[in-house]
Amino acid sequence: MNVRGSIKHNELLSRHTSWRVGGPARTFFEPADREDLITFVRALPAEEPLLWLGLGSNLLVRDGGFAGTVIHLHGALGALRLGTGDGVQGTGQDAVPAVQTIYAEAGTHCARLAKFAKDGKLAGLGFMAGIPGTVGGALAMNAGAWGGETWPQVSEAEIIRRDGGTEWLPAGDFRFAYREVEVPQRAIGFIAARFNVTPDADGSHERYTRESLAKRKATQPVGKPSAGSTFRNPVGDHAARLIESCGLKGHRIGGATVSVQHANFVLTEDGACAADVEQLIAHLQATVKAKTGIALHAEVKIVGDAA
Ligand SMILES: Cc1cc2nc3c(=O)[nH]c(=O)nc-3n(C[C@H](O)[C@H](O)[C@H](O)COP(=O)(O)OP(=O)(O)OC[C@H]3O[C@@H](n4cnc5c(N)ncnc54)[C@H](O)[C@@H]3O)c2cc1C
Structure with a gap:
């Protein structure tokens, strides 16, 4: 090829x-x-x-x-630049665009996108600062944190079709919910997006970002191998609380353990295999269901073939 x-x-x-x-x-x-x-x-x-x-x-x-x-795509599609959206505040030479857009290719690290916005004194993407994924992954998952979410910030997204054709589609063509996105059937992948951002005139968004990162550090086992939250939070509850209430903090199968710091994080250590993680996920689901009646659904995507 x-x-x-x-x-x-x-x-x-x-x-x-x-x-x-x-x-x-x-x-x-x-x-x-x-x-x-x-x-x-x-x-x-x-x-x-x-x-x-x-x-x-x-x-x-x-x-x-x-x-x-x-x-x-990470390390390949990493273009990042500022554009101007609709709507202008002020008049004449003082005019400041009320909404600007940032164009980011799908392989861009979310933290890089958040920093790019912060450096431009722009608000809206601070929640991405601590998400260790790419823009493509954030679009596919509707990644979010601390009250912010990916899709409410998207103005349009560029998709690729199976025949190699590409299209820019407005955000309204996608249906999204908590950690869930429904894409038009012809879209097989994301290659870029434009995000709406607004001036962070008083620096409050930057403060929110700093505080969110500090909260993340204090409450999550950052730096240990995990996939973040393993399960989606059930409506009105928290997966971590349910797992903890079943006495499963620290539970281990092979090289996979439930984090003692944050029970919705499954950690791996050297020598762990995917089957350890998958079995631990199944054990947590079965135990929580048996003891509380609540079904936990995986937030992580499980793919591929068993060994
Ligand atoms: C320590 C830690 C903390 C985390 N904190 C958060 C958090 O606060 N909030 C949150 O939402 N998530 C969090 N996560 C989970 C994860 O970072 C996000 O879901 C992120 O958006 C995944 O991005 P990725 O590039 O790693 O995607 P991947 O894991 O590589 O892929 C995830 C899914 O997206 C699909 N995908 C990836 N790229 C594309 C593309 N270009 N086009 C179409 N589909 C694509 C994949 O096929 C797969 O189905 C955390 C993970 C860790 C390890």
């Missing part, structure tokens, strides 16, 4: 997931840039199974790996 990026075979996905577990991808593609990605997708056989990969921070890949093609 005539691409400029890198194509590898049997690349271990444990090298690309935050849990550091997961078997090999049959084919692993890292495009050189956006055009290269389009060339690659256009040439893919229609029946080839595809998995988009950002920073693998919400992904459990089973130990047998992924029998298809993984497209890895």
Whole structure:
């Protein structure tokens, strides 16, 4: 295939997931840039199974790996720039755009996007500062934290179709809910988005971001291998509270344990495998259901084949 990026075979996905577990991808593609990605997708056989990969921070890949093609965008599609949205405050030479947009490609780290907005004294994306994923992953998951969420900030998103064609679609074409996004059927992946941001005139958004990061550090096992929150919070409750109330903090299966600091985080240690994590997830679900009657649903995406 005539691409400029890198194509590898049997690349271990444990090298690309935050849990550091997961078997090999049959084919692993890292495009050189956006055009290269389009060339690659256009040439893919229609029946080839595809998995988009950002920073693998919400992904459990089973130990047998992924029998298809993984497209890895982090480190490739990282363009970031400021644009002007609709609406202007003031008149004449003093005019300040009331809403600006930031264009970010899908491989951009969320923290980089948040810093870019902060450096421009712009509000709206501070919640992304502590999310260790890419813009593509944030769009796919409707990532959010501390009251902020991805999709309410999106003005439009660029998607790619299976035939390699691309389209900019307004945010209204996507339905989103808590950690959930419904995309038009023809969209197989995100390649970029434009985010609405507003002037952070009094610096209050920057303060909120700083405080949120401090709260995250104090309450979450930051820096240990995890995928963040393992389960979605049930309506009106918290998965962490339910897991803790069942006495499951610190529970271990193989190399996977429930964090003692934050019970919705499952941590892995050297030697852990994806089956340990998946079994622990199943055990937490079964125990919480049996003791409280509440079903916990995984927030993390579980993909691939068992070993
Ligand atoms: C320590 C820690 C803290 C976290 N805190 C938060 C938090 O506060 N809030 C929160 O929401 N999440 C949090 N997460 C989870 C995770 O960071 C987010 O879900 C993030 O958005 C995932 O991005 P990613 O690039 O790593 O996606 P990946 O894990 O690589 O992929 C996740 C899903 O998105 C899909 N995907 C990725 N890129 C694309 C693309 N370009 N097009 C289409 N689909 C794509 C994948 O196929 C997969 O289904 C945390 C994780 C960790 C490890």
